[in-house]
Amino acid sequence: MTIFGATGDLSRRMLLPSLYGLHSENLLPQRMRILGTARSELDQAGFSHLVATSLNEFVPAAQRNDATVRSLLERIDYQPASADDDASMASLVAKVDALRNGDVLYHMSTAPKFYGPACQALAAHGAAGAGTRVMLEKPIGKDLASAIAINDAVAKAFDEERIFRTDHYLGKEGVQNLIALRFGNALFEPLWNARHIAQVQITVGETVGVEGRGDYYDESGAMRDMLQNHLLQLLCLVAMEPPARFEPTAVRNEKIKVLRSLRAINASNVSTESVPGQYSAGASNGVAVPGYAEELGHSSRTETFVALRAHVDNWRWSGVPFYLRTGKRLPSRSTEIYIQFRKVPYSIFGGPAAADMQPNGLLIRLQPEERIEMELMSKTPGLDRQGLRLSQVALDLDFHEEFANARKRIAYERLYLDAIEGNSTLFVRRDETEAAWQWVDAILDGWRDAGMVPKPYPAGTWGPSATVSLVDRLGHTWRE
Ligand code: BG6
Numbered sequence: 463m464t465i466f467g468a469t470g471d472l473s474r475r476m477l478l479p480s481l482y483g484l485h486s487e488n489l490l491p492q493r494m495r496i497l498g499t500a501r502s503e504l505d506q507a508g509f510s511h512l513v514a515t516s517l518n519e520f521v522p523a524a525q526r527n528d529a530t531v532r533s534l535l536e537r538i539d540y541q542p543a544s545a546d547d548d549a550s551m552a553s554l555v556a557k558v559d560a561l562r563n564g565d566v567l568y569h570m571s572t573a574p575k576f577y578g579p580a581c582q583a584l585a586a587h588g589a590a591g592a593g594t595r596v597m598l599e600k601p602i603g604k605d606l607a608s609a610i611a612i613n614d615a616v617a618k619a620f621d622e623e624r625i626f627r628t629d630h631y632l633g634k635e636g637v638q639n640l641i642a643l644r645f646g647n648a649l650f651e652p653l654w655n656a657r658h659i660a661q662v663q664i665t666v667g668e669t670v671g672v673e674g675r676g677d678y679y680d681e682s683g684a685m686r687d688m689l690q691n692h693l694l695q696l697l698c699l700v701a702m703e704p705p706a707r708f709e710p711t712a713v714r715n716e717k718i719k720v721l722r723s724l725r726a727i728n729a730s731n732v733s734t735e736s737v738p739g740q741y742s743a744g745a746s747n748g749v750a751v752p753g754y755a756e757e758l759g760h761s762s763r764t765e766t767f768v769a770l771r772a773h774v775d776n777w778r779w780s781g782v783p784f785y786l787r788t789g790k791r792l793p794s795r796s797t798e799i800y801i802q803f804r805k806v807p808y809s810i811f812g813g814p815a816a817a818d819m820q821p822n823g824l825l826i827r828l829q830p831e832e833r834i835e836m837e838l839m840s841k842t843p844g845l846d847r848q849g850l851r852l853s854q855v856a857l858d859l860d861f862h863e864e865f866a867n868a869r870k871r872i873a874y875e876r877l878y879l880d881a882i883e884g885n886s887t888l889f890v891r892r893d894e895t896e897a898a899w900q901w902v903d904a905i906l907d908g909w910r911d912a913g914m915v916p917k918p919y920p921a922g923t924w925g926p927s928a929t930v931s932l933v934d935r936l937g938h939t940w941r942e
Pocket of ligand 1: 688
């Protein structure tokens with residue numbers, strides 16, 4: 463495995479700790495070597511030091527031991543290289559050849575503009591042939607045109623079957639559990655359609671601000687950073703038809719149909735269907751925090767929050783709003799999918815119970831904890847002299863309790879093993895990325911053409927007040 467951008471933030475926080483986790487459980491192929499590469503002119507000792515300090519910082523103490531760190535370090539080498547410096551790429555390829563003892567997986571954990579040049583340099587030096595694969599981090603570009611350019615450039619070196627586009631949400635246990643819930647149970651499918659579902663909400667809330675990533679984030683914003691990829695992938699998994707098999711082509715064929723069924727949001731309807739926001743000064747976890755512009759040091763029109771009302775225009779979902787929202791500096795870190803069923807067609811209960819009646823809901827919570835909750839109506843205990851009362855109760859499946867012995871893994875552990883084995887079911891195909899960009903581009907262009915700029919919201923709140931009217935218009939409320 464060769465990791466480009468091996469000294470970067472993602473590598474230190476997620477990739478190296480994932481490799482540690484897999485190595486500590488003997489899950490990596492015995493002969494697998496790990497080669498780090500980046501522009502930094504580090505020697506072997508310098509990189510080993512970076513790996514060791516990263517593991518110290520980002521692997522929980524209870525899972526870490528010195529002997530395992532040492533044995534992982536024995537697998538690891540470093541070779542500086544830069545995609546635009548051909549001599550350095552030649553040296554990198556020589557190093558890969560010297561270490562190679564089977565297939566090679568390249569992981570591009572760099573800015574996307576380097577994917578094309580790096581892949582083409584590998585091909586030019588004969589290092590992109592049979593038995594090699596490449597993993598690409600999101601975002602693939604910043605709009606449809608740049609995504610096509612990157613995909614074209616990478617395709618000159620690797621064919622699609624050997625390209626693994628990462629969306630780390632697909633590596634999360636909870637996201638795969640959504641697939642298990644839908645297709646491992648007979649219970650839900652008969653209800654999983656517009657006849658029985660009134661609305662779907664997908665929320666990815668973060669309490670953090672831009673965390674020193676201002677340069678990247680200000681060019682990107684919530685739409686490109688989160689919605690184009692993570693939220694649309696979740697939407698696909700909720701809305702797709704049952705694939706015939708849990709394998710790459712079948713699953714991805716169903717996801718692309720959902721993306722292509724999304725009703726366009728553009729200049730004509732963007733002001734009623736979307737709410738961009740940007741946090742101003744406020745409080746996060748009880749601590750005063752500055753606004754986005756203050757953090758950046760200059761004013762900006764980048765959205766740190768977005769809420770949308772999406773529609774999947776097909777037979778299954780006709781008329782069901784899919785509300786999507788994501789943002790930085792929200793009140794809590796929570797990723798959840800909420801499915802609200804329709805009301806009972808007729809209430810047999812008169813008196814106060816009629817007002818107690820709530821529609822059933824299914825909550826699939828992915829973060830911070832994994833939980834599935836079914837909201838049902840139940841009789842409130844009592845003798846009912848004033849009439850029967852109902853209360854909403856939750857059937858709650860808490861995975862931490864149920865699977866208490868399972869270690870909480872980093873999404874990349876799963877994704878790395880799948881890519882090593884060549885299984886791309888949980889990776890994003892070219893057409894999916896491009897269809898997602900096409901849909902998102904129309905919204906971004908719509909904001910520009912309609913002169914919409916992000917509305918302020920105080921840090922620590924659920925976005926601008928217009929977010930409430932977005933759902934209120936159809937008689938819905940956000941689940942909070
Ligand atoms: C990344 C985004 O893809 O996902 C970040 O670039 C975001 O801005 C992160 O913070 C959220 O991931 P997770 O796994 O913490 O929900």
